[in-house]
Amino acid sequence: MPLLLDKRHLPKLASFATANVLVAFDFDGTLAPIVQRPARARMRAPTRRLLDAVARRYPCIVISGRVLSDIAERVEGIPLWHVAGNHGMEPWEQTEAIAREVHQWVWLLRKRFALYRGILIEDKTYSVTVHYRRARAPRHARAAINAALRDLPGALVMQGDHAVNALPQGAPHKGEALERLTRLLGCDAAIYVGDDGTDEPAFGATHPERLLSIRIGHGQRTRARYHLEHQRDIDKLLEVLSMIRPVRKDRPRLTGRQGRASRRRQGFGQPRQSAEDPLTDRVRTRSVRRSA
C-alpha cells in the first residue's frame, strides 16, 4: 500500500484536492491519537488548527463511531459541514427499534462479562462497542468478545483498535454515510481518512476514481489505496490540503429557506427520528441532545 505523502504520490492527492471534493475523517486514531480511556481522546492543538484551516477551504466532515453528541463536542468550534455519529446512523437512522435491540445486547454483554476485568462495554444507544485495551490478555479478551458478539441476534460485528463493535445488521455504516454526504453536499469525489476495520466500508464506498481512501498505519488487510505511516502524519496531510486550496468564498447556504430549497433540489429527505437539522453550516453542538 503506497505512502500517500511520498512525493511520487502527491500529484494524486493534488488531483483530488483540486476537484469538487468532500474531505472526510474518522476521529479516534485518525484526527486524535488512541488513548487508554476513550473519554480522554482529544485532537492535538496543531491538528485542531490545521483541521480548522482545511474546513475553511473544503466541504469537510467527520464520521465517527462515537455517539453524535460526544463527537460533536470534540470538534466544537471547527467549521465542519457535517458530523455523523454511531458509524453514520446518527442523525438519520436512529430508531426506537434499533435502540431496543441494542439495549438487549448491552444487557446480555454486561451479564456475560460481569467478572471479566479490563473489558469496558460502551452503550451507544444505537450500537455497542466493547473495549479491551485495558485487559491483561488482549488476545484472549478479543476472542471472548468476538464469540459473545457473534451470539447476539441481528448483530453486524466490526473490528476496531482494541475494541469490537456491534451494529444492527442492515443499519447504515460509514461507507453509506460517506456516499450519502458526498451526494448531498454536491461533491463529485471524496477523500476519506480512517484507521481501523470500521472504516473499511468507507474505503470501498465508491469507485477508486472518485475516492481517495487513506488508512493510518500499514500492514493491515485493507481496501484503502494509500496509507499514512503514523497518526501524527495527519498533520502533514492537513497542511498539504490547506496549502493546495485558498479559502473558499463561495460557500453554499445549507440552512434557512434557501438552504432547505437547495437540499430539496439535492433530494434530501427528513431524518426519521431526529429533530435536528442534519445539514448545518456549523456543528450545532449545544442543540444536539445526549442520546446515551
Ligand SMILES: [Mg+2]
Ligand atoms: Mg478510528
